[in-house]
Amino acid sequence: MTPYRLYYWPGIQGRGEFVRLPLEDAGAPYVDVARLPERKGGGIAAMMKLIGGGGPGLRPFAAPVLVHGRLAIAQTANILHWLAPRIGLAPRDEAARIGAHQIQLTVTDFVAEAHDVHHPIASSLYYEDQKREAARRAGHFVRERVPKFLGYFERVVDRNGGRHAIGRGTSYVDLSLFQVMAGMRYAFPRAMARLERKLPRLAALHDRVAARPRLAAYLASERRLPFSTEGLFRHYPELDVTR
């Protein structure tokens, strides 16, 4: 089978990680194009060419982009909605697939807010140039937004029987919730230690996902990039407020 081609920034987990996780979990063949050397057609240059309109299909606004044959799909949740049924990580019936996508779009919203905590003024500025505003936003994020979003995901899992976000088996949504928990624990360890007392379903889900054999192998490999202060979830101790 022709491998999927994923185009994403090579140095960070970022939004691309929400696509890497299901590909890895399913053992699906894929090429992480921008992580290949330029002499093999990789590097950031290859990604920028695609984003600049030099690839098949509709021009994307931003990475990640998944290319398969003549399809080039952008927007993380859109990629997952298309990809997951093909690799056995989506529920089977239509209503549940719509529901999965709905939850995933709420993950998308949360991830954007998690990013904007450290970039409340402009993504074009360094964090250091918006630290004061970031500190103010972090208080609201930790006190209001994190409990609201993670509390919602906790209830979704709980109402679905306690083990999965939707459907009866593991779906890409579960893998995304794993990533959200991992990212939040990295970025806000003190705040999460307190908040997780009310998130037992999500904590257990995180552990079950991390223990899935192919994912465990991936997470232990060099393909899993580390969290860092270049990515979506960033650890700045001064933003990790506890109240």
Add this chain to the structure above:
Amino acid sequence: MTPYRLYYWPGIQGRGEFVRLPLEDAGAPYVDVARLPERKGGGIAAMMKLIGGGGPGLRPFAAPVLVHGRLAIAQTANILHWLAPRIGLAPRDEAARIGAHQIQLTVTDFVAEAHDVHHPIASSLYYEDQKREAARRAGHFVRERVPKFLGYFERVVDRNGGRHAIGRGTSYVDLSLFQVMAGMRYAFPRAMARLERKLPRLAALHDRVAARPRLAAYLASERRLPFSTEGLFRHYPELDVTR
């Protein structure tokens, strides 16, 4: 046919307007539930009950929610992806539908940024309590983000032949781009007057959409709520910077 039931804040266009527009354009039967009186099962109370988990289907995180039979679909782009093919406002082939959804999700991203201009610190605070940060963000938004997003949509329309965002006919994506242009002209009249010199395709698309008979009738009716400083797109003269 059983009418669609739309649940959204009754006093603003907001994200709900991206769903109202295709329903109106298609002449589809729908009830704007929260705009009905409480004695008829409407009002904000009915919406909050649904969001609180008291309706069919998966519990939503936030409004808008579209209810049809046993389906309750949330997340604006998810609603449109499901609804538009049923009312004749989506392209026919799968690749184009994925593309339409991809563009719509980029509209979603832009709309969130347009909101956060006036709420860069927290949506729970009044604008007046984050004016200083908003002024700083507005400069970056108008100089960097608006040209990037609207320039992207302009190129998408241009590369598709100049009249539509995707496919050969009018789709829900065109209606959303109309709404984006209308909202931006309301919120940032001076900045848009300058930026629109480079957006001729979007300006023409806006006018063609507004002239569609059923939409023209809707826009002239009392069902079309006014833009205001309660909605997504807000006009604060001090944020309407020109450079």
